[in-house]
Amino acid sequence: MGTRFVRAALAGLSAAALAGSVGCGGDAGGGSAPTTGASGTGVTGTVTVFAAASLTESFTRIGKDFEGANPGSTVKFNFAGSSALATQINQGAPADVFAAASPAPMKTVTDAGNGGGTPTTFVKNQLVIAAPKGNPKGVTGLSDLAKPGVKVALCAPEVPCGAAAQKVLDTADVSIKPVTLEQDVKAALSKVKLGEVDAALVYRTDVKASSSDVDGVEFPESASALNDYPVIVVKNAPNSAGAQAFVAYVLSGKGTAVLTAAGFQAP
Known part of the structure; x- marks a missing residue:
């Protein structure tokens, strides 16, 4: 079946x-x-x-x-x-x-x-930055997410991907204002696929599964928030x-x- x-x-x-x-x-x-x-x-x-x-x-x-x-x-x-x-x-x-x-x-x-x-x-799973194919905003790391004009989607704080995102942002001492907080990682990724945001913090596995639609940007701070x-x-x-x-x-x-x-x- x-x-x-x-x-x-x-x-x-x-x-x-x-x-x-x-x-x-x-x-x-x-x-x-x-x-x-x-x-x-x-x-x-x-x-x-x-x-x-x-x-x-x-x-x-x-x-x-x-x-x-x-x-x-x-x-x-x-x-x-x-x-x-x-x-x-x-x-x-x-x-x-x-x-x-x-x-x-x-x-x-x-x-x-x-x-x-x-x-x-x-x-275990690790966060990466997802950007629309071609990475039009030229995002290379977490600090770029705080730049003016860069629209970011995050998972809500109570969701595991949101808690992990907050941890890596704190580790990097980066403060951003997301334009949307989503209830699961697939919803955050969909905002990137639809071109509604310039980047999102999602799991490496989600970017790999959607590699034809998005680019993944690795960043060292993600090692501080591996999810079991x-x-x-x-x-x-x-x-x-x-x-x-x-x-x-x-x-x-x-x-x-x-x-x-x-x-x-x-x-």
Whole structure:
């Protein structure tokens, strides 16, 4: 089956509303009870994965590979800002797996008693400056983002990419006034793609995935704010067996290869 995913619109989305929207139709919990496949191996049913927006491309690939390795399984994704996803899980949204872009939103879930174990850090990610193709403003580093006439998009402070951006700006002693604060890294990057801003602080993996539309500008201060990405099986997961199998696949050599190819770093 094809991998399906949706982008959550609001952090405060109710569990009831989300259950109707995850997977682009149908109840996210429907068909998710773990069963044994006809071959006697693998898992079947729906595995609902809540994952940080920056994992969109790599997890979509991993989801398809997982389905191929587990006939009868379907992976449904809810990609959004990690803070929004944590809120949804704590409100009771049906999720089997949570993969966050930093430890803070994961801690929100585990502190609420909604983690099914101890989170495992599976990758790290680093910020770069994204500029429209050709870099028309000639941005070469963080200080250029503070120049008059340079329009910048940042993630909101409560979002992992926003917290990391603030940390590197503080490290570099650079103060900028963004024209927009976005709720996830993909939204910030889209502002660059659409030509609405001259630059944005996003993850290296997002620039790599959109290299035909944007240029990436590395800067040394980004090393001060590497983001750890933790993953966990959600407590009371509708498909606990499927959730554990999916997390194991992410941590396997095959999953790691996909993530490394996307630009993520080893933990």
